[in-house]
Amino acid sequence: MPRFIRARFLLPMSDALGRDRRIEDGYALWEGDALLEVGAYSDAIGARLIRDHGAALEVVEPTRVARGVTDTAALVRHEGVLLPGFVKAHGHDHEPPIIGLVKDVALTGWLDGVVNPFTGFMKREQQRLEDLLGRTPQSVSYLKARVDDLYYGITTSMVHHCNHSKYFADDLVAAAETAGTRMIVAVGGQDRHYADDLLDTVDGALERLDGYRARHGHKTRVTIIPGPDQLFSNGPEMMSALKDWSRRNGTLLHFHSSEEKRTTAWFRETYGMTPIAYAHGLGILDSRTVVAHQVHSTEEDLQILAETGTRIVHNPLANTILGSGMPPVVDMLERGIPVAISTDGSGSADNQNILAAARLASQYQKARYSRADYLPAQQALEMITVEAARILDIPAGSLEVGRPADLVLVATDTPNMTPTRVTNVVENLVWASDGSEVRVVVAGGEVVRQGSAFHTLDLARILEDVSTLSAEFDAYRLTAPEVRGTGANA
Numbered sequence: 001m002p003r004f005i006r007a008r009f010l011l012p013m014s015d016a017l018g019r020d021r022r023i024e025d026g027y028a029l030w031e032g033d034a035l036l037e038v039g040a041y042s043d044a045i046g047a048r049l050i051r052d053h054g055a056a057l058e059v060v061e062p063t064r065v066a067r068g069v070t071d072t073a074a075l076v077r078h079e080g081v082l083l084p085g086f087v088k089a090h091g092h093d094h095e096p097p098i099i100g101l102v103k104d105v106a107l108t109g110w111l112d113g114v115v116n117p118f119t120g121f122m123k124r125e126q127q128r129l130e131d132l133l134g135r136t137p138q139s140v141s142y143l144k145a146r147v148d149d150l151y152y153g154i155t156t157s158m159v160h161h162c163n164h165s166k167y168f169a170d171d172l173v174a175a176a177e178t179a180g181t182r183m184i185v186a187v188g189g190q191d192r193h194y195a196d197d198l199l200d201t202v203d204g205a206l207e208r209l210d211g212y213r214a215r216h217g218h219k220t221r222v223t224i225i226p227g228p229d230q231l232f233s234n235g236p237e238m239m240s241a242l243k244d245w246s247r248r249n250g251t252l253l254h255f256h257s258s259e260e261k262r263t264t265a266w267f268r269e270t271y272g273m274t275p276i277a278y279a280h281g282l283g284i285l286d287s288r289t290v291v292a293h294q295v296h297s298t299e300e301d302l303q304i305l306a307e308t309g310t311r312i313v314h315n316p317l318a319n320t321i322l323g324s325g326m327p328p329v330v331d332m333l334e335r336g337i338p339v340a341i342s343t344d345g346s347g348s349a350d351n352q353n354i355l356a357a358a359r360l361a362s363q364y365q366k367a368r369y370s371r372a373d374y375l376p377a378q379q380a381l382e383m384i385t386v387e388a389a390r391i392l393d394i395p396a397g398s399l400e401v402g403r404p405a406d407l408v409l410v411a412t413d414t415p416n417m418t419p420t421r422v423t424n425v426v427e428n429l430v431w432a433s434d435g436s437e438v439r440v441v442v443a444g445g446e447v448v449r450q451g452s453a454f455h456t457l458d459l460a461r462i463l464e465d466v467s468t469l470s471a472e473f474d475a476y477r478l479t480a481p482e483v484r485g486t487g488a489n490a
């Protein structure tokens with residue numbers, strides 16, 4: 001059945017049509033997961049679609065999908081802007097239950113204070129929590145992460161699945177399949193400087209990856225890649241072996257780097273070089289390596305990143321809240337280093353409002369360089385759509401014929417978004433939106449959300465379960481053993 005949606009504004013964010021193309025009164029038509037038509041709407045086009053598809057045409061309205069349309073008057077125009085579903089290039093789906101906990105501390109204090117205790121708590125008390133919740137506690141976290149993504153219009157995410165979570169990627173994939181969103185699972189690992197009970201051997205880490213790939217590698221909307229936590233917590237043999245695996249299997253490699261100053265200082269003391277120079281020495285940096293953060297870079301680091309084609313994911317919400325600092329994004333872009341903007345996990349961010357991440361990234365760079373012309377709204381929006389998809393090497397982030405039907409409709413008639421016209425629609429998305437204006441989400445051709453109705457997720461139960469799980473963790477924290485030693489700050 002071909003499906004149709006029409007909106008007051010359309011932003012295809014497409015290299016073929018022009019990344020900055022703004023269309024007034026636009027529409028998209030798709031069948032299955034493939035876009036058939038994208039462009040400016042007219043009554044003649046509407047009449048043709050009804051003639052060609054007859055009663056088979058389905059129209060996505062604000063609260064329902066109408067079937068059996070026979071008149072162009074039924075081709076409802078949404079008061080909003082239609083654009084590709086947002087692409088979140090770095091996040092962690094185990095964090096939704098810990099939003100707002102252990103704030104006002106730096107990265108290592110936060111990892112030791114809440115992330116590792118929480119993921120360890122879920123694993124240690126697995127059976128009791130599963131009996132209490134009626135499903136695994138990990139599933140509860142991962143399903144809530146899917147709710148968060150759909151709430152903010154994210155249809156593709158790369159989930160960096162570190163810590164104790166690395167044992168539970170099957171639950172993660174199941175949550176993505178339930179929600180209907182596309183996911184790259186970066187399977188985490190650590191073999192040094194971390195809580196003893198989750199240290200890997202190289203063989204063990206490779207075996208885990210092979211297992212996940214065997215179970216999920218054939219799925220069109222799921223990709224399994226190696227995602228070692230960070231260079232600090234993975235020795236040289238591990239990093240080299242995982243990069244070899246990614247080369248053998250034609251995947252990306254993903255890890256955190258240069259996020260907090262003291263970890264970077266540890267590399268200088270231990271190896272006499274920065275983490276990026278160290279990674280370059282291992283031969284693991286190339287255009288298929290995606291590095292999260294890279295807050296602290298030397299001139300030499302930037303040269304290495306540019307020469308090797310390494311790709312960066314900037315996470316301004318987490319970087320500012322944790323006091324890590326902010327990377328020189330404009331310097332990176334001027335050297336040709338590809339940069340995406342993302343949210344990071346909801347525990348450090350503490351939300352998944354990817355438009356707010358784009359806004360903060362732009363705002364900070366303007367202030368940092370005293371240059372109001374840096375990182376305009378158009379470019380910031382590209383960095384969460386078309387550019388983020390290019391960095392992740394996936395056919396998303398643009399509305400183009402033949403591409404997957406991943407779309408989001410953002411209302412433009414709310415008080416904060418009024419007045420919106422074609423001349424300011426991109427600017428309003430970045431500067432005026434509060435992220436809550438998402439009205440329709442289509443993922444893989446399926447209408448997964450309309451207004452407050454989440455069609456693929458049991459919203460009420462997920463919200464109740466995540467509250468129960470979070471309260472159980474609060475109780476556990478009162479007597480939990482202290483966790484220390486995650487990073488160089490310990």
Ligand SMILES: [Zn+2]
Nearest residue numbers: 160292344345
């Ligand atoms: Zn992260």
